[in-house]
Amino acid sequence: MSTTGIPVNTPLLDGNERKYLLECIESGWISSEGPFVRRFEESFAERVDRHHGVAVCNGTAALDAAVEALGIGAGDEVILPAFTIISCIAQIVRAGATPVLVDSDPVTWNMDVREVEARITPRTRAIMVVHIYGLPVDMDPLLKIAARHGLAVIEDAAQMHGQTYKGRPCGSFGDLSTFSFYPNKHVTTGEGGMVLANDDKLADDCRSLRNLCFQPHKRFVHERLGWNLRMTNLQAALGLAQLERLDEFLVRKRRMGARYDAALSTLPAIQLPLVETSYARNAYWVYGIVLGEERDMDAEEAMRQLAARGIGTRPFFCPMHWQPVLQRKGLFESESYPVAERLYTRGFYIPSGLGLAKAEQDRVCEAVTEVLA
Numbered sequence: 001m002s003t004t005g006i007p008v009n010t011p012l013l014d015g016n017e018r019k020y021l022l023e024c025i026e027s028g029w030i031s032s033e034g035p036f037v038r039r040f041e042e043s044f045a046e047r048v049d050r051h052h053g054v055a056v057c058n059g060t061a062a063l064d065a066a067v068e069a070l071g072i073g074a075g076d077e078v079i080l081p082a083f084t085i086i087s088c089i090a091q092i093v094r095a096g097a098t099p100v101l102v103d104s105d106p107v108t109w110n111m112d113v114r115e116v117e118a119r120i121t122p123r124t125r126a127i128m129v130v131h132i133y134g135l136p137v138d139m140d141p142l143l144k145i146a147a148r149h150g151l152a153v154i155e156d157a158a159q160m161h162g163q164t165y166k167g168r169p170c171g172s173f174g175d176l177s178t179f180s181f182y183p184n185k186h187v188t189t190g191e192g193g194m195v196l197a198n199d200d201k202l203a204d205d206c207r208s209l210r211n212l213c214f215q216p217h218k219r220f221v222h223e224r225l226g227w228n229l230r231m232t233n234l235q236a237a238l239g240l241a242q243l244e245r246l247d248e249f250l251v252r253k254r255r256m257g258a259r260y261d262a263a264l265s266t267l268p269a270i271q272l273p274l275v276e277t278s279y280a281r282n283a284y285w286v287y288g289i290v291l292g293e294e295r296d297m298d299a300e301e302a303m304r305q306l307a308a309r310g311i312g313t314r315p316f317f318c319p320m321h322w323q324p325v326l327q328r329k330g331l332f333e334s335e336s337y338p339v340a341e342r343l344y345t346r347g348f349y350i351p352s353g354l355g356l357a358k359a360e361q362d363r364v365c366e367a368v369t370e371v372l373a
């Protein structure tokens, strides 16, 4: 067993990754024109029950393309959770639209769907749903609200590969859904992402936006500004090999979650991830811990003490209304989202990667117990 530290994430790359990468090198296909890109798009789209998959260079880019494909711009409002990553809000703000926040459910840590309807105005164009840390958002009521008000839905499923809601794949909901393939996700391409849709026109728009909006017949004449968001054949080769093992990865993640539950659930004054809801079993994208308010110790202090014991951690998301860059734009003045604020100040996650060995997990449990007993 290694005596060095245990990183918060270690990917698992011992399937066909090497074989497929070699195929890229030996065939000379390394750019986005290579055959693995289409194979990965088709396989992934099939896995999440979508007609179209558009592979891009990361999950943030997938969200950017989704927001732009829906034509969201000045005068529009988009509802999204306060407790999420900056990637969700960036293009909304850059496009001149107004982000409107909702707080989290204290038990699932997901956006509180009951708060959504009160935030709808005549300017609302879309709801961005973000499934957080392993449990999906309660989609049925959310989709009903969206339909009743004629709103588009963007589903950020970056943490939900293989997860289902009432048996339906996460990423199959919404007009557009997005994934990330960063190394801490259940399927990784190093860096990578995908936008998925059923609608032909939305998918075509995303394909065009990904590729600088080159036009098929007048390549260097542009009607619209896009980006270069292309995924390479090398990345897609990795992704395809990873995708082949997704079911096995889910089993590993859930086993890891159950082991952490068994070791940590008797510790006082902490909240652990919910094992399941009526619509899903937790997929433990990461294993989070939220410190009770009766404790003096906050997340920062707990992470510091774990770091001193060689255990890697990450803080929970800092809520959008607390982001200096957004406050300086005059957004969210005097707004408060108490659950998201508490999750940020009291929450962090412990090593949860697919490559985490059992002996390492035991060491994490010992250290967490020392710090939090």
Ligand SMILES: *Cc1c(COP(=O)(O)O)cnc(C)c1O
Binding pocket: 058, 059, 060, 061, 085, 087, 088, 130, 131, 156, 157, 158, 159, 179, 180, 181, 182, 191, 192, 193
């Ligand atoms: C990881 C993640 C992203 C961003 O993906 P990148 O590939 O890192 O750009 C977006 N949304 C959520 C919810 C994520 O977890």
